[in-house]
Amino acid sequence: MASSVLRRIFYSKAGSCHMVLSAFKCSTSRSPTATLTVLPPRCKFSQDSKDSTTTTTTENVGDTPKLPQNLEGKTIQELLDNAVTEKSEGPKEKDLTEQKRRVKKDPRKSTVFLFPGQGAQFVGMARSLLGYPNVEDIFARARDILGYDILQLCVNGPLEELNKTVHCQPAVFLTSLAAVEKLRHENPTAVETCVAAAGFSVGEYAALVFSGALSFEEALYVVKERAEAMQRASEEVPSGMLSVLGRPQTRFPQLCHDARIYCKEIHNMEDPVCSIANYLYPQARVIGGNKECLSYIRKHGKKYGLARMKPVPVSGAFHTALMLSAQDATYKALQEVDIEVPVINVHSNVDTSSYQNPHQMRRLLTEQVASPVKWEQLMHTLYERAQGQAFPDTYEVGPGGQLGAVLARVNMKARKEYQKVSCGEEDSDLTSNVQATAND
16 A cells, blocks of 8 residues: 555636645555655546547536546556555565555554534635635635535525535535645644544545545535435425434334334325434434424433434435435446545445445445444444553544534543544534533
């Protein structure tokens, strides 16, 4: 595995394609003084699918760019392998890669990145990040891909528009990557020594871009398609999400089962949906489903042992069976993009495993849309270690501070090494509010 990887941000101006280089050194075998390896440019939105030569085009300027079907040049992984040693043939090269993967790092000299998901957004996010290198270019290229000025929406709102799924998911994704640029400028060692990452729901895509598994442009393309599909799915059936806090005796599966039976018998619903959408921390869950099911829970929750119930301000029941149509759209988008093996460990929301190959990543990212986010379990996987072993520094990279508050309830020792990369003054208010909620 290579000693460094460059994150490449591409943007279009006057029909040309320029490359902005952001150096993200993300391997398990690096030193802070390692020399960056410059990778050849590969602009994925300027290549004719019928021509193997990279060309410049002005087609679709002002419109949402079309995703190319055929990309040339070496893969990121091939380039990284060349950066480690001279190209070898046969099993020796594989053995070298596996050997480097097994190199252990002192956890006190390594970092872990957590990327937030939908719900972390606030009007004004990204404003304080604009003075850092490459941030304006990130949002400029995003404008070309999305077809609208998302930076203005992040900075000025209105909140009603920012909260829409179709806008919120790209906004959180982009602001998180901009926060990485801030951290790289202020504390490059934290970026250089990152050994693992995880993202909550759409935050997984920011983690995968950081890890080198997805290019910025193609990840944003998938996020765009995913968000639009989830928005459509949420408009098909009245649904929502309810954040609940139970007690040790609370039986969440029974609660969801009884809510479904109630909707079948009282509302004559043929196949109501009510299930756990997010596992946050012990006894804290987010339940998603039909509005009628959630109404039953709010009315009868206390007899099941619920100590708190609070509606989540979202438009649909994400990470439940009501998102199956969005799952299909996400799968199609993932089939159109190049995926590489991550340079660092990136853990899945679905089963907490670290991604090993493109096939697994496409499968789990597709399942994630309609499967519960197992964040509590993922935190146990990420921070599992022998008694007495030190914990790495953890950075929450993106808007809000929810993940740090949740980490405090899952693993307080890991939380002591936590730091927040601020995306604006509102971050501190959100963190305080979430921490207070977690302590209810």
